[in-house]
Amino acid sequence: LAKTTQPISMDSYEGQEVNITCSHNNIATNDYITWYQQFPSQGPRFIIQGYKTKVTNEVASLFIPADRKSSTLSLPRVSLSDTAVYYCLVGGLIKAAGNKLTFGGGTRVLVKP
Amino acid sequence: SQTIHQWPATLVQPVGSPLSLECTVEGTSNPNLYWYRQAAGRGLQLLFYSVGIGQISSEVPQNLSASRPQDRQFILSSKKLLLSDSGFYLCAWSGEGEGDSTEAFFGQGTRLTVV
Numbered sequence: 082l083a084k085t086t087q088p089i090s091m092d093s094y095e096g097q098e099v100n101i102t103c104s105h106n107n108i109a110t111n112d113y114i115t116w117y118q119q120f121p122s123q124g125p126r127f128i129i130q131g132y133k134t135k136v137t138n139e140v141a142s143l144f145i146p147a148d149r150k151s152s153t154l155s156l157p158r159v160s161l162s163d164t165a166v167y168y169c170l171v172g173g174l175i176k177a178a179g180n181k182l183t184f185g186g187g188t189r190v191l192v193k194p
Numbered sequence: 195s196q197t198i199h200q201w202p203a204t205l206v207q208p209v210g211s212p213l214s215l216e217c218t219v220e221g222t223s224n225p226n227l228y229w230y231r232q233a234a235g236r237g238l239q240l241l242f243y244s245v246g247i248g249q250i251s252s253e254v255p256q257n258l259s260a261s262r263p264q265d266r267q268f269i270l271s272s273k274k275l276l277l278s279d280s281g282f283y284l285c286a287w288s289g290e291g292e293g294d295s296t297e298a299f300f301g302q303g304t305r306l307t308v309v
Protein backbone atom coordinates (compact mmCIF):
# COMPACT_ATOMS: atom_id res chain seq x y z
CA LEU A 82 0.00 0.00 0.00
CA ALA A 83 1.22 3.49 -0.83
CA LYS A 84 2.28 5.48 2.21
CA THR A 85 0.56 8.80 2.73
CA THR A 86 1.77 12.00 4.38
CA GLN A 87 -0.55 14.78 5.45
CA PRO A 88 -0.30 17.70 7.86
CA ILE A 89 -0.98 16.89 11.48
CA SER A 90 -3.33 19.82 12.03
CA MET A 91 -4.86 22.88 10.41
CA ASP A 92 -6.86 25.80 11.76
CA SER A 93 -9.46 27.71 9.83
CA TYR A 94 -12.40 30.06 10.33
CA GLU A 95 -16.05 29.70 9.50
CA GLY A 96 -16.84 30.46 5.88
CA GLN A 97 -13.32 29.86 4.64
CA GLU A 98 -12.21 27.19 2.22
CA VAL A 99 -9.98 24.49 3.70
CA ASN A 100 -7.51 22.62 1.53
CA ILE A 101 -5.71 19.56 2.86
CA THR A 102 -2.93 18.10 0.77
CA CYS A 103 -1.86 14.49 0.99
CA SER A 104 1.39 13.19 -0.48
CA HIS A 105 1.52 9.65 -1.86
CA ASN A 106 4.69 9.42 -3.93
CA ASN A 107 4.53 5.64 -4.31
CA ILE A 108 0.95 5.41 -5.56
CA ALA A 109 0.40 2.43 -7.83
CA THR A 110 -1.40 2.41 -11.14
CA ASN A 111 -4.44 0.66 -9.71
CA ASP A 112 -4.66 2.74 -6.55
CA TYR A 113 -7.55 5.05 -5.76
CA ILE A 114 -7.43 8.02 -3.39
CA THR A 115 -10.06 8.16 -0.70
CA TRP A 116 -10.78 10.65 2.06
CA TYR A 117 -12.62 10.01 5.31
CA GLN A 118 -13.87 12.33 8.04
CA GLN A 119 -13.96 11.36 11.72
CA PHE A 120 -15.70 13.15 14.56
CA PRO A 121 -14.74 12.40 18.18
CA SER A 122 -16.04 9.08 19.47
CA GLN A 123 -17.44 8.12 16.08
CA GLY A 124 -16.26 5.92 13.26
CA PRO A 125 -14.83 7.53 10.11
CA ARG A 126 -17.20 8.51 7.37
CA PHE A 127 -16.42 8.31 3.66
CA ILE A 128 -16.20 11.75 2.02
CA ILE A 129 -14.90 11.34 -1.50
CA GLN A 130 -12.92 9.08 -3.77
CA GLY A 131 -11.02 9.73 -6.97
CA TYR A 132 -8.52 8.33 -9.41
CA LYS A 133 -7.38 11.36 -11.42
CA THR A 134 -8.20 15.00 -12.23
CA LYS A 135 -11.09 16.40 -10.23
CA VAL A 136 -14.01 14.88 -8.39
CA THR A 137 -16.75 16.90 -6.73
CA ASN A 138 -19.71 15.93 -4.60
CA GLU A 139 -22.06 17.74 -2.27
CA VAL A 140 -19.51 17.72 0.52
CA ALA A 141 -16.09 18.32 -0.99
CA SER A 142 -13.85 18.40 -4.03
CA LEU A 143 -10.81 16.27 -4.66
CA PHE A 144 -8.04 17.53 -6.90
CA ILE A 145 -5.51 15.05 -8.27
CA PRO A 146 -2.63 16.23 -10.50
CA ALA A 147 -1.54 14.28 -13.53
CA ASP A 148 1.33 12.51 -11.77
CA ARG A 149 -1.06 11.43 -8.95
CA LYS A 150 1.71 11.76 -6.36
CA SER A 151 -0.45 14.03 -4.26
CA SER A 152 -4.07 15.00 -3.83
CA THR A 153 -5.91 17.90 -2.24
CA LEU A 154 -9.20 17.69 -0.41
CA SER A 155 -11.07 20.97 -0.60
CA LEU A 156 -13.85 21.81 1.85
CA PRO A 157 -15.75 24.90 0.70
CA ARG A 158 -17.04 27.42 3.23
CA VAL A 159 -16.43 25.38 6.36
CA SER A 160 -18.60 25.62 9.44
CA LEU A 161 -17.90 24.75 13.06
CA SER A 162 -19.37 21.31 12.44
CA ASP A 163 -16.58 20.54 9.98
CA THR A 164 -14.12 20.34 12.88
CA ALA A 165 -12.88 16.78 12.63
CA VAL A 166 -9.96 14.58 11.66
CA TYR A 167 -9.56 13.98 7.93
CA TYR A 168 -7.79 10.88 6.65
CA CYS A 169 -6.28 10.30 3.24
CA LEU A 170 -6.07 6.68 2.09
CA VAL A 171 -4.49 5.24 -1.02
CA GLY A 172 -5.14 1.73 -2.20
CA GLY A 173 -6.83 -0.60 -4.60
CA LEU A 174 -10.53 -1.26 -4.78
CA ILE A 175 -11.73 -2.97 -1.65
CA LYS A 176 -13.44 -5.94 -3.21
CA ALA A 177 -10.31 -6.91 -5.06
CA ALA A 178 -8.21 -9.46 -3.22
CA GLY A 179 -9.40 -8.32 0.19
CA ASN A 180 -7.57 -5.05 0.17
CA LYS A 181 -6.80 -3.61 3.55
CA LEU A 182 -7.92 -0.22 4.71
CA THR A 183 -4.89 1.32 6.37
CA PHE A 184 -5.36 4.74 7.91
CA GLY A 185 -2.53 7.17 8.59
CA GLY A 186 -2.47 9.75 11.33
CA GLY A 187 -4.93 12.11 9.64
CA THR A 188 -5.20 15.90 9.71
CA ARG A 189 -6.97 17.49 12.63
CA VAL A 190 -8.96 20.44 11.31
CA LEU A 191 -10.21 23.00 13.79
CA VAL A 192 -12.76 25.50 12.53
CA LYS A 193 -12.97 28.62 14.66
CA PRO A 194 -15.87 31.07 14.85
CA SER B 195 -30.11 -0.73 3.02
CA GLN B 196 -26.99 -1.91 4.77
CA THR B 197 -26.43 -1.43 8.48
CA ILE B 198 -23.67 -2.36 10.86
CA HIS B 199 -24.21 -3.10 14.52
CA GLN B 200 -21.48 -3.07 17.10
CA TRP B 201 -21.86 -3.62 20.82
CA PRO B 202 -21.46 -2.80 23.59
CA ALA B 203 -20.92 0.94 23.29
CA THR B 204 -18.82 1.15 26.43
CA LEU B 205 -17.10 -1.48 28.50
CA VAL B 206 -14.99 -1.43 31.64
CA GLN B 207 -13.07 -4.61 32.28
CA PRO B 208 -10.44 -5.61 34.86
CA VAL B 209 -6.95 -6.61 33.79
CA GLY B 210 -6.77 -10.32 33.07
CA SER B 211 -10.44 -10.69 32.21
CA PRO B 212 -11.68 -11.99 28.85
CA LEU B 213 -13.12 -9.86 26.10
CA SER B 214 -15.68 -10.41 23.40
CA LEU B 215 -16.85 -7.66 21.08
CA GLU B 216 -19.36 -8.48 18.39
CA CYS B 217 -20.10 -6.84 15.08
CA THR B 218 -22.83 -7.78 12.63
CA VAL B 219 -23.69 -6.43 9.23
CA GLU B 220 -27.11 -6.48 7.60
CA GLY B 221 -28.21 -5.97 4.04
CA THR B 222 -25.16 -7.21 2.20
CA SER B 223 -23.39 -10.48 1.56
CA ASN B 224 -19.76 -11.52 1.58
CA PRO B 225 -18.49 -8.21 2.91
CA ASN B 226 -14.90 -7.51 3.83
CA LEU B 227 -14.82 -6.96 7.59
CA TYR B 228 -12.35 -5.01 9.68
CA TRP B 229 -11.47 -4.39 13.33
CA TYR B 230 -9.63 -1.21 14.27
CA ARG B 231 -8.37 0.23 17.52
CA GLN B 232 -7.89 3.90 18.21
CA ALA B 233 -5.98 5.18 21.21
CA ALA B 234 -6.91 8.57 22.59
CA GLY B 235 -5.90 11.32 20.16
CA ARG B 236 -4.34 8.88 17.74
CA GLY B 237 -5.12 7.42 14.33
CA LEU B 238 -6.82 4.13 13.55
CA GLN B 239 -4.77 0.98 13.85
CA LEU B 240 -5.94 -1.92 11.71
CA LEU B 241 -6.06 -5.04 13.87
CA PHE B 242 -7.75 -7.68 11.73
CA TYR B 243 -9.49 -7.95 8.41
CA SER B 244 -11.47 -10.75 6.83
CA VAL B 245 -12.50 -11.46 3.27
CA GLY B 246 -14.72 -14.42 4.08
CA ILE B 247 -15.93 -16.90 6.69
CA GLY B 248 -13.03 -18.29 8.66
CA GLN B 249 -10.50 -16.13 6.80
CA ILE B 250 -8.76 -13.75 9.18
CA SER B 251 -5.65 -11.68 8.57
CA SER B 252 -3.86 -10.22 11.55
CA GLU B 253 -2.03 -6.96 11.19
CA VAL B 254 -0.54 -6.46 14.61
CA PRO B 255 0.74 -9.21 16.93
CA GLN B 256 -1.02 -8.88 20.25
CA ASN B 257 -3.13 -10.76 22.73
CA LEU B 258 -6.27 -10.19 20.67
CA SER B 259 -7.86 -12.56 18.20
CA ALA B 260 -10.71 -12.35 15.73
CA SER B 261 -13.17 -14.83 14.33
CA ARG B 262 -15.77 -14.81 11.61
CA PRO B 263 -18.18 -17.66 12.34
CA GLN B 264 -20.80 -16.38 9.89
CA ASP B 265 -20.67 -14.31 6.74
CA ARG B 266 -21.81 -11.12 8.42
CA GLN B 267 -20.51 -11.62 11.92
CA PHE B 268 -17.09 -10.55 13.15
CA ILE B 269 -15.94 -11.09 16.72
CA LEU B 270 -12.95 -9.61 18.52
CA SER B 271 -11.72 -11.55 21.54
CA SER B 272 -9.08 -11.71 24.18
CA LYS B 273 -8.42 -14.34 26.82
CA LYS B 274 -6.69 -11.92 29.20
CA LEU B 275 -6.92 -8.18 28.82
CA LEU B 276 -3.96 -5.89 29.39
CA LEU B 277 -4.06 -2.24 30.41
CA SER B 278 -2.69 -1.39 26.97
CA ASP B 279 -5.79 -2.89 25.37
CA SER B 280 -7.80 0.14 26.40
CA GLY B 281 -9.05 2.18 23.48
CA PHE B 282 -11.84 2.81 21.02
CA TYR B 283 -12.60 -0.27 18.94
CA LEU B 284 -14.27 0.09 15.59
CA CYS B 285 -15.74 -2.50 13.28
CA ALA B 286 -16.15 -1.74 9.58
CA TRP B 287 -17.38 -3.42 6.43
CA SER B 288 -16.81 -2.83 2.75
CA GLY B 289 -17.52 -4.39 -0.57
CA GLU B 290 -20.86 -3.14 -1.81
CA GLY B 291 -22.33 -5.64 -4.20
CA GLU B 292 -23.14 -3.31 -7.09
CA GLY B 293 -19.57 -2.42 -7.79
CA ASP B 294 -16.09 -2.01 -6.53
CA SER B 295 -15.43 0.82 -4.16
CA THR B 296 -12.96 2.11 -1.65
CA GLU B 297 -15.82 3.10 0.66
CA ALA B 298 -16.05 1.44 4.03
CA PHE B 299 -18.80 1.77 6.61
CA PHE B 300 -18.04 1.92 10.30
CA GLY B 301 -19.95 0.94 13.38
CA GLN B 302 -20.45 3.28 16.31
CA GLY B 303 -17.50 1.85 18.20
CA THR B 304 -16.86 0.37 21.62
CA ARG B 305 -14.95 2.37 24.19
CA LEU B 306 -13.01 -0.19 26.23
CA THR B 307 -11.34 0.76 29.49
CA VAL B 308 -9.18 -1.84 31.15
CA VAL B 309 -8.69 -1.14 34.85
